[in-house]
Amino acid sequence: MKKPARIFSEVIKHLFKKPATSGYPFTPATPMKDFRGRIDFDSAKCIGCQICVRVCPAKAIEIPLSEVQPPAPAQVEGQPPVAAKKKFDCIMKLGNCVYCWQCAESCPKQALITTQDFELASVDRKQLRRHYK
């Protein structure tokens, strides 16, 4: 058993030492270089091929057709009409996602953007289902 004087000197010593642990969440944390965080979505690039949905091991991603579709481009005289480009949304179930980034690595149009965002915890289940438009 340590003597009281020894314990007291240890306490005093540690009062003036810097903490050995990280200050997060009181100070911002920087994820390490290869950290895999939340996936973002760029609707303008998505072609709705559903490859990301098929490769996701956690069934965490859905790519529905957007409710609001862009108008068809104006027809040029003498040219055949050009079909409107379809617009897709992305629903990401953050509670299911295992952050493997397989969807982003398989997307042929780079419509899924990798981020290092990790502050995703929530007490509201609705917040874990993100609808990107």
Ligand code: SF4
């Ligand atoms: S990161 Fe992985 S688990 Fe999450 S949506 Fe993409 S493929 Fe699915």
Ligand code: SF4
């Ligand atoms: S996000 Fe990429 S892989 Fe997924 S449907 Fe859109 S284009 Fe296809």
